[in-house]
Structures are given as structure tokens and as C-alpha cells.
Amino acid sequence: MRSFSGWLGVLGTGVIWVALLGPVIALSTHLSWSAIKSSLSAPGAFDPLVVSAESGAITLGVLLLIGTPLAWALARGTLPFPRVWEIGVLASLLLPPLVIGLLLIFLVGPYTAIGQLLSHFNLSATNTFLALVIAQVYESAPYYVLGAQAAFASVDPALEQQAALLGDRPLRVFRRVTVPLAAPGLAMAMAIAWARAMGAFGAVVIIAYHPTGLPLQIWTSLQETGLPSALPFALVLLVVALPLPIAAYFWSARARGRRRG
Amino acid sequence: MLEVDVEVDRPEFTVRANFSVAAGQRLALFGPSGAGKTTLLEVVAGLVKPRRAVISLAGKPLTSTTSPVIALPPWRRGVGLLRQDPGLFPHLSVRDNLRYGRTSAGDGDEFRRLASTLGIDGLLAAMPARLSGGQAHRVALGRLLLSRCDTLLLDEPYTGLDASLRRTLTELVITLVAERNVPAILVAHELAEAQAFADQLAVLDRGAVLQVGDPGEVVQRPASCRVAELVGYTAFVPADDGTVAGIHPDRIVGGSHPALGQVLEGEVTACRPAGVMFELEAAVGEETVTARMPGPASIGQPLVITATDPPIFWPGGAAIDRAAIDTAPPLELTSPETPPFEVGE
Numbered sequence: 001m002r003s004f005s006g007w008l009g010v011l012g013t014g015v016i017w018v019a020l021l022g023p024v025i026a027l028s029t030h031l032s033w034s035a036i037k038s039s040l041s042a043p044g045a046f047d048p049l050v051v052s053a054e055s056g057a058i059t060l061g062v063l064l065l066i067g068t069p070l071a072w073a074l075a076r077g078t079l080p081f082p083r084v085w086e087i088g089v090l091a092s093l094l095l096p097p098l099v100i101g102l103l104l105i106f107l108v109g110p111y112t113a114i115g116q117l118l119s120h121f122n123l124s125a126t127n128t129f130l131a132l133v134i135a136q137v138y139e140s141a142p143y144y145v146l147g148a149q150a151a152f153a154s155v156d157p158a159l160e161q162q163a164a165l166l167g168d169r170p171l172r173v174f175r176r177v178t179v180p181l182a183a184p185g186l187a188m189a190m191a192i193a194w195a196r197a198m199g200a201f202g203a204v205v206i207i208a209y210h211p212t213g214l215p216l217q218i219w220t221s222l223q224e225t226g227l228p229s230a231l232p233f234a235l236v237l238l239v240v241a242l243p244l245p246i247a248a249y250f251w252s253a254r255a256r257g258r259r260r261g
Numbered sequence: 262m263l264e265v266d267v268e269v270d271r272p273e274f275t276v277r278a279n280f281s282v283a284a285g286q287r288l289a290l291f292g293p294s295g296a297g298k299t300t301l302l303e304v305v306a307g308l309v310k311p312r313r314a315v316i317s318l319a320g321k322p323l324t325s326t327t328s329p330v331i332a333l334p335p336w337r338r339g340v341g342l343l344r345q346d347p348g349l350f351p352h353l354s355v356r357d358n359l360r361y362g363r364t365s366a367g368d369g370d371e372f373r374r375l376a377s378t379l380g381i382d383g384l385l386a387a388m389p390a391r392l393s394g395g396q397a398h399r400v401a402l403g404r405l406l407l408s409r410c411d412t413l414l415l416d417e418p419y420t421g422l423d424a425s426l427r428r429t430l431t432e433l434v435i436t437l438v439a440e441r442n443v444p445a446i447l448v449a450h451e452l453a454e455a456q457a458f459a460d461q462l463a464v465l466d467r468g469a470v471l472q473v474g475d476p477g478e479v480v481q482r483p484a485s486c487r488v489a490e491l492v493g494y495t496a497f498v499p500a501d502d503g504t505v506a507g508i509h510p511d512r513i514v515g516g517s518h519p520a521l522g523q524v525l526e527g528e529v530t531a532c533r534p535a536g537v538m539f540e541l542e543a544a545v546g547e548e549t550v551t552a553r554m555p556g557p558a559s560i561g562q563p564l565v566i567t568a569t570d571p572p573i574f575w576p577g578g579a580a581i582d583r584a585a586i587d588t589a590p591p592l593e594l595t596s597p598e599t600p601p602f603e604v605g606e
Binding site: 168 | 308344
């Protein structure tokens with residue numbers, strides 16, 4: 001039987017939960033089927049969804065490839081001056097996305113060394129699909145790296161040593177011990193990075209106005225035709241971005257539960 | 262045969278050791294916490310880099326810092342290490358943990374026999390989180406034995422387990438070491454545990470091996486005052502010719518028996534129960550002597566006891582051969598700073 005203070009705690013927590021869910025609740029109460037139907041039945045209405053899903057998937061692949069080794073090295077403290085590396089990752093997390101977009105112009109814009117190198121291969125890092133992926137990578141990378149670092153740090157190095165003593169080479173230890181034990185945390189880091197990539201706007205609006213992904217479509221709909229026509233795209237963004245984090249959450253919980261027997 | 266000759270730098274001191282353990286032999290490294298025992302095992306396992314080392318196992322060089330330089334990685338050394346934390350993989354069942362080092366082991370005869378011997382055959386489907394401390398240690402031991410390692414290193418593996426389980430596991434390891442005919446080393450900071458396991462006992466202190474020998478011999482005849490302190494001698498009372506006698510609480514009989522050893526007279530200053538015995542503290546001259554006796558005593562009561570055949574030392578220094586004293590002039594004093602034994606002696 002819960003005490004009065006217990007019920008008070010539940011009530012307080014519930015208020016906070018509802019307040020945090022406020023925007024989602026507002027979205028569901030302000031959407032009408034007719035608005036959804038008319039917005040999504042327009043020619044090319046699903047193009048932003050396809051662009052966001054494709055760029056998000058590629059972003060996730062890039063993060064896995066470049067973020068995982070960095071996260072592992074940060075977690076194991078194998079790098080010289082580890083704090084400097086960590087501060088670097090934190091700095092990119094602290095920069096407002098809009099500023100990241102501005103600075104990316106100086107880094108990969110058409111008049112920079114990288115921009116000119118890309119132009120040799122008929123590529124451009126402004127207003128292209130590549131630019132969208134770059135903007136999403138910069139916006140979501142710190143979330144993945146810091147999450148993956150925490151996941152790897154939770155793996156006891158003594159277990160990895162034990163696996164090595166039982167005959168496993170380092171790569172096999174990584175595959176048989178490190179990754180399975182870090183997997184729940186890695187899954188959550190990936191899910192958060194995916195959600196960040198799908199919702200990336202600040203850097204995207206500066207260097208990748210075209211091709212149009214979902215966040216930019218919401219912005220342009222709002223600017224051109226008003227709130228009612230922007231809301232259906234917000235729903236689509238939620239529907240596309242949310243399943244992976246939710247699935248990752250349940251999978252992580254199940255994996256942890258299985259370990260508890 | 263495991264042959265170890267190493268020097269490892271640690272912040273406080275350098276760990277130096279030179280010993281060998283024959284196939285089927287059991288060596289216990291005994292000493293206080295922080296003496297360098299675990300460091301030695303980790304160097305043998307290839308987990309810690311030594312400053313200087315020559316280590317070989319069954320004729321196979323594992324580490325050599327002299328030319329040709331050799332540093333086999335842990336996965337190629339054939340060294341099994343069992344720590345205080347059993348280190349079971351939490352994402353694998355007991356069966357998969359057991360088979361980790363040798364996936365080909367399957368559920369064959371050897372697997373089933375070992376699981377049965379260890380008493381874990383009913384737990385094969387369980388996850389490690391469900392196991393008790395004793396069960397987890399047995400699984401870790403089984404995993405080590407199934408991996409067919411060429412030597413067993415046990416780093417205080419029974420800490421936190423009850424006395425009965427310790428005895429069972431110790432007997433099991435002794436049997437299995439004999440069956441497998443592999444060298445085994447146990448690190449212990451409890452003397453009884455080291456004695457129960459080993460046929461050779463090495464006493465370590467601040468990185469130095471102070472004495473190696475038969476466990477009984479080391480306890481009965483410690484090579485120096487420091488070794489005596491470490492194996493349980495609690496007082497050093499004046500003896501003949503400026504020497505001191507080591508007094509062990511369990512090597513005392515009540516009354517005056519000059520033929521058995523050194524007679525001590527004093528006054529009881531404390532008395533407390535210690536298992537089925539009573540631990541008395543008595544002021545003997547300037548020393549406080551502890552003795553375990555079958556009956557209690559009152560504070561202030563006069564006490565006459567005999568320390569049976571006590572080891573004799575130069576104060577703070579090396580042990581003296583009593584027979585040699587009787588026939589030879591007194592030995593030169595050994596400086597307390599000088600190690601009484603060379604490494605590995």
C-alpha cells in the first residue's frame with residue numbers, strides 16, 4: 001500500500017511527464033485528417049521523408065564507422081591527453097547547430113580547400129545530398145560518441161583480459177565480449193543519434209537547403225502556407241524518427257533483463 | 262615447469278622474484294596486501310609489462326627482455342588466471358561460459374565430468390547473475406580447466422567464500438592440478454589458505470621474496486624477524502647473547518618447561534575468547550606476549566608459560582641456527598635493512 005507521500009511523488013512525476021509530452025499532445029489535438037490527407041496527397045509530398053530516411057541511414061553508417069573507434073579509445077583511455085579529446089567532442093556538442101552550419105561553410109564551402117577538392121570529383125558540400133549528410137553527421141556525432149563511450153566504459157576491462165587469457169585475440173574479444181556487453185548502451189546511443197540526425201535543422205538550413213528533408217519541409221510549409229500544412233509533416237517526422245529509439249529502448253531493457261537471468 | 266625471473270617497477274618499490282614451479286607442483290605466494298603478489302601473477306599472464314623478465318612455461322619462452330626479446334600476448338601464453346572476482350561473462354549462460362575457451366568442448370564426456378565434479382551440472386542453463394558466490398567460483402574454475410591452460414594462477418580466488426567451500430575448492434584444485442600435471446600458483450594473504458594449498462610457500466614483502474620452502478618449515482623456522490611477523494609471530498622477547506626469541510601464540514604451553522623451550526614469566530593484561538581457546542595478553546618484561554590457552558585468566562594474574570622451541574633471531578634481523586650458536590662464536594649482527602635472503606634463494 002502506497003503512502004500519501006508516495007502518491008504525491010507519483011502525481012508530481014506524472015505532471016512533469018505530461019508537461020514534457022506537451023508538444024506531442026498538442027500535435028495530436030491540432031491535427032485533422034483532412035489536413036493530413038491534403039498535405040500528404042500533394043505531388044512529391046513524400047520526397048522529404050525519403051530524403052531524411054536515406055540521409056539519416058547514411059549518417060548512422062558514418063557514425064558507426066568513425067564514431068565507434070573514437071568512442072572505444074576514449075572509454076579505454078588509450079589516447080594521449082584523454083581530456084583534450086573529450087573536450088573536443090564536448091565542444092562540438094555545445095556549439096549551437098546554426099553555428100555549426102555557419103562554420104561548415106568555412107570548412108567545406110565551395111571556396112575552401114576541401115570544397116575545391118570535392119569539385120574535382122564533381123561533388124559539392126553545399127546544397128547537395130552530401131551537404132545534408134555532413135550537416136547531420138556534425139549535429140548528431142557528439143550524441144553517438146558520448147553515448148558509445150559510456151557504453152564501452154561500462155564493460156569491465158577485466159572481462160576482456162579474461163577472454164584474452166582464454167585464447168581470444170583482441171578483435172575476437174571485441175566481437176565476443178566488448179560489443180555484446182556494450183550493445184544495450186550502443187543501441188541507445190545509435191537511437192539518439194538517429195533521432196538527432198532526423199531532426200537536424202540548424203546546420204542543415206545553412207548548408208543544405210536542398211534537397212529538402214523533413215525538418216526543412218516543416219519550416220518551408222510553415223513559412224509558405226502556415227501552421228496547419230506544416231503539422232502533418234511533423235507527424236511524419238515523429239512516426240519515422242521514433243520507432244528506432246523505442247525499439248532500441250525495449251531491446252536494451254530485454255538484453256539487460258536476460259543478463260539478470 | 263614454470264620458470265620466473267622478473268623485476269617489475271611499481272610506484273613504491275620494485276618487485277623482484279626468481280622461482281620455478283614444477284609440473285604438478287603447487288606454490289603459494291604469501292604476504293601482506295600490496296606486497297606485489299598479484300603483480301607477479303599479472304606479469305606471468307602477460308597483463309603487466311616487466312622491466313626485466315625471463316619467463317618460460319614447459320620450455321616455451323613467454324617473456325624475455327634480453328635478446329631475443331619475446332613478449333607473447335596473453336592469448337598465446339596458455340596461462341589460466343582465476344581472480345577474486347570470478348569474471349564470468351554476464352551475457353553468456355553457465356554452459357557458454359564453461360565452453361568459452363574451447364568451443365569444441367561441446368557437451369562431451371570431459372565437459373559433463375568436470376561439471377559434475379564441480380557440482381554445477383544443474384546450473385548449465387543459468388545466467389551468471391543468478392549464481393551464488395561459490396557457484397560462480399566453481400564455474401570460473403571449470404572454464405579455466407576446460408580451456409586446457411598449461412598453468413593455473415589463482416589470485417586470492419576464495420576471498421569472501423565460507424570456510425567449508427574454501428576447503429572443498431582447495432581440495433578440488435589440488436586433485437585437478439595433480440591430474441593435469443600442470444604447475445599452479447596461489448596468491449594468498451591468509452596463511453592457513455596458503456598452507457592448505459601449497460607444497461612450497463614463498464613469503465613476499467614489499468616486492469622481495471623473503472623465504473621459499475616447505476610451508477611447515479617456513480612457519481616453524483622463519484628466516485628473519487619480518488618473515489616471523491608475517492607468519493604470525495607476535496612478539497620477540499630477549500634470549501641469550503643479545504638475540505631474541507620469536508613467540509607464536511599457538512606455540513605456547515602453560516607452566517614452566519625449560520626442556521621444551523623458553524620459559525616466560527609475566528602478568529596477564531587482557532583475556533578474550535578466541536574460538537574454543539582464550540587469547541591472553543601478558544606483559545613479559547617490556548614485551549606484550551600473546552598466547553592462546555585452553556582456559557581463561559584474570560587480569561593481573563601472574564602467568565608462567567613456555568614458548569616451545571622458538572626460532573631465534575638477531576634483533577630485527579635474520580634467524581640463527583641454534584645448533585651453530587652452541588658450537589660457534591656469535592654471528593655478526595645483520596643490518597635490518599639488508600635483505601636476509603637473496604631473491605629466489
